[in-house]
Amino acid sequence: MSIDPAELDVVYYPDAILRQKAAPIPEITDEVRAVAARMIELMHEHDGIGLAAPQVGLPWRMFVTRGEDGEPETVFINPVLSLARGDLVPHEEGCLSLPGITVDVRRPKAASITAMDLDGNSFTLETDAFTARIWQHEFDHLDGRLIIDRMGPMDRLATRKQLRELEHAARR
Numbered sequence: 338m339s340i341d342p343a344e345l346d347v348v349y350y351p352d353a354i355l356r357q358k359a360a361p362i363p364e365i366t367d368e369v370r371a372v373a374a375r376m377i378e379l380m381h382e383h384d385g386i387g388l389a390a391p392q393v394g395l396p397w398r399m400f401v402t403r404g405e406d407g408e409p410e411t412v413f414i415n416p417v418l419s420l421a422r423g424d425l426v427p428h429e430e431g432c433l434s435l436p437g438i439t440v441d442v443r444r445p446k447a448a449s450i451t452a453m454d455l456d457g458n459s460f461t462l463e464t465d466a467f468t469a470r471i472w473q474h475e476f477d478h479l480d481g482r483l484i485i486d487r488m489g490p491m492d493r494l495a496t497r498k499q500l501r502e503l504e505h506a507a508r509r
């Protein structure tokens with residue numbers, strides 16, 4: 338194993354890995370399973386509802402989400418997302434890689450997603466609940482996209498100082 342999962346931790350804006358387009362996972366190995374387990378652990382540690390592989394420094398197309406109402410966490414490998422047509426709905430979003438920042442993001446309300454699980458089985462889920470927003474947020478990470486790319490002019494102004502502080506902290 339070339340990756341020590343215990344060494345992985347959440348990376349913060351403006352780390353370049355967050356802007357990279359992640360590559361599909363060619364094969365689900367023990368390493369992939371160990372990384373997924375570590376991502377689930379970090380998601381809980383950092384009190385997040387989802388976490389994408391680029392957020393732990395790996396340019397892989399994989400993300401995890403927290404289960405609702407005692408449901409287990411879900412691991413999405415090489416996901417394909419399709420969005421419902423119709424109105425975009427604004428809602429506040431935060432991101433573990435952008436500590437202290439919340440912005441309004443407009444997204445389609447419903448989505449369906451097809452991905453592979455840790456056993457290599459394909460599954461499809463569909464919802465118009467809040468979970469659809471989480472999928473879209475995490476999927477964005479796989480294409481190097483962050484919530485600050487989707488914010489409006491008011492949030493742009495409101496978060497300017499915080500973003501500059503994060504950029505400054507990274508240079509220290």
Ligand code: ZN
Pocket residue numbers: 346347382383
């Ligand atoms: Zn940590």
Ligand code: ZN
Pocket residue numbers: 431432433434474475478
């Ligand atoms: Zn995020």
